[in-house]
Amino acid sequence: MQLYIVRHGIAIDREDPKCPPDPERYLTEAGIEKTKQVAKGVAALGVTGDLLLSSPYVRATQTAQIFASALAYAKQKIRRTDLLLPGAEPSLLFRELAKDKQASMVFLFGHAPQLDEVIATALGSRKPLTAMKKAGVAFVELRRISPPIGELVWLATPKLLRRAGK
Numbered sequence: 001m002q003l004y005i006v007r008h009g010i011a012i013d014r015e016d017p018k019c020p021p022d023p024e025r026y027l028t029e030a031g032i033e034k035t036k037q038v039a040k041g042v043a044a045l046g047v048t049g050d051l052l053l054s055s056p057y058v059r060a061t062q063t064a065q066i067f068a069s070a071l072a073y074a075k076q077k078i079r080r081t082d083l084l085l086p087g088a089e090p091s092l093l094f095r096e097l098a099k100d101k102q103a104s105m106v107f108l109f110g111h112a113p114q115l116d117e118v119i120a121t122a123l124g125s126r127k128p129l130t131a132m133k134k135a136g137v138a139f140v141e142l143r144r145i146s147p148p149i150g151e152l153v154w155l156a157t158p159k160l161l162r163r164a165g166k
C-alpha cells in the first residue's frame with residue numbers, strides 16, 4: 001500500500017478572537033491558496049488516490065477536499081474517521097486500513113503531532129521521527145499494513161511541493 005500522509009493547511013490561529021472551537025477551526029485564505037498549490041504539486045508527480053481518509057475536523061476536511069479536486073477524486077467519496085483525530089491510537093488506524101483490500105494508494109489528512117506518530121508507527125518506531133509542516137506530505141510504502149512494516153520514501157515540505165506544481 002502506498003500511503004500519503006498530509007497535514008492540514010494553515011488554519012485560523014487559536015489566539016485569534018474570531019477563532020471557533022478547535023474542531024471548527026478552518027483554513028485561512030493563505031492556507032487555502034498554499035494548500036491548492038501543494039495539491040497541484042503532488043498531482044504533478046503523477047500521484048492518484050483510490051481512498052482519501054480525513055479527520056472530521058474542518059481544517060483537515062478542507063485540506064482533503066482541495067487534494068480531491070487536484071487528484072480528480074470525488075469529494076463526496078472522502079471518508080471521515082475519528083482515527084485521524086489528535087490523540088488517536090495509530091495502531092487502530094492501521095487495523096482499519098488493513099480491512100480495505102481494494103485501496104492501494106491511500107491519502108490520510110490530519111493533524112500534528114498525531115500524523116508524526118502514524119509515520120513512526122508505520123516505520124516501527126515508538127518515537128516520532130518527523131515533524132510535518134502544515135500542508136506537508138509524507139509518502140510511506142507499506143509492505144505490511146497491520147501491524148505495519150513500512151519505509152519512508154519521502155517527506156516533502158509545502159514549499160518544495162508548490163514548486164513541483166509550477
